[in-house]
Amino acid sequence: MASSSSTALKTFNIENDIVELSPQDDIYKTDMDADRKLNRESPWSQDPHYFKSCKISAVALIKMVMHARSGVPYEIMGMLQGKIVGTSLVILDSFALPVQGTETRVNAGAEATEYMVAYYQGSQTAGRPENLVGWYHSHPGYGCWLSGIDVSTQMNNQKHTDPFVAIVVDPNRTMTAGKVDIGAFRTYPENYTPPSAASSEYQSIPLSKIEDFGVHANQYYPLEVEIFKSSLETQLLDLLWNKYWVNTLSQSPLISNRAYAVSQLADLNQKLSKVQQSVTSTKASLPSSKDPKDAKQKEKEETKKKENELAKSVKDSTKIAAEAQHGLIAQVIKDVIFSIRPGSGGQVDTSQLTESMNIG
Incomplete structure (x- = not known):
């Protein structure tokens, strides 16, 4: 069992292109003065495409996937803690919100907001200085993109608490494919006309969702997603993986x-x-005599x-x-x-x- 779990974890690392970083990497260093200076300058407010990538800790990724799987067939929601490094939004941790969504939408109420504030304050007290830099939710079975409600929520977040990123996880497609189906997105400012979008890789969207997908597709853009871990996180990742792996073994995707x-x-x-x-x-149209x-x-x-x-x-x-x-x-x-x-x-x-x- 132990060897099977270890092999599965290695496969998971390979399938999701998880990069191992040194614990001394800049991603793990905290400079509060530099962070405050960057927030005052807020270069992202001048350039809608300022952020190019979203780097996610493997520990945060596993926590998001486990949370998303526990909610199927309903949507779930949580928050992301991290920092800014260059043009990347770095996610170092994630935590779930006590939100009961439906099969097509999820919104945080007063109870969830109170929980979020209490958790963040407790995290600061425990010596985790990372700010809230985003939110995540799930799309069970219909891919990673932003609906109209998601776009509205993310626009509001960027307007009041920027920098902020929206992450979407599809637990159903993750279970069937073995690789985490995840997407990270940023919305454009209001009244901004984006350049012609480059053709992206095809993804299957249910017919009932295609209209919502198409209507709002030009109001946001995807960030490149990179997964990383450090040697110091290995033990924590192993503990989380054991729980994830037991659930995987005990369930049949069929x-x-x-x-x-x-x-x-x-x-x-x-x-x-x-x-x-x-x-x-x-019907075949008859040739027009005009043209x-x-x-x-x-x-x-x-x-x-x-x-x-x-x-x-x-x-x-x-x-x-x-x-x-x-x-x-x-x-x-x-x-x-x-x-x-x-x-x-x-x-x-x-x-x-x-x-x-x-x-x-």
Whole structure:
């Protein structure tokens, strides 16, 4: 069990590109005078793109993921403590807020605000001088991006308590993929027109969320996320990991994520039906005597748009199949390792394991 946990932790470190830093690194040094000076100058107020990255401690990451998983299928919320280093927002710790969200939204009430203030004051008393530099919440099953409510909340935070970052974690996709699905975002100031956004990596958004996703997509921008740890954090990370790993072993993604899997299939069905309707309802347009070239170009653009939508649905279906396959493999591996069959003499039968790894 211990060796399995250790191997899983190493795999987790590799999958999430966790970088080990020296305890003497500038990230861990606290200079209150320099921090106050930086806050007075506030260069981020002059440049909407001032912050380029968000560096997150592995300990803070594990705490966020465990909190997010405990809340499924509901959204959860918490706060982030850290500092500013150059153009990076550095997250050194995180703590959960006593907030009961719904499946689509979460807001902090008076009780959560009181808890946040008390926790922060206790943290200062305990010798943790890091300020509150952000908040996090979860999107169970629908990816890492900011909804309209999230954008409004983050804009308000940046207006009154900047510098501040918004982090989103998807616990469902984290469980199925093995790699933490996380995103860090900053909103633009009001009345600011951002430059044309560069094309980002495709992510599957449920059809019911696409409109909300598209409407607010130009009101914020993503930060590059980097995960780090130090040798001094290793023991604490091991303790947190043991709890995380036991939960992972005791759960089957096929069972714990079945509602998510069903919702994915239902969403894929809706998307394919929408594409089918648009294809069947489309009629070839007759060439216009005025400008046949324009008509032909318009027809090509419409065809390309439909093909693009179909290609996205194919990507979604491939992702669903891959996640189901990984869940089956994980279940077979657990069965082979932990189940002792009559007549086996306590020996592990690896034939099933070999067969499972050759699936597909």
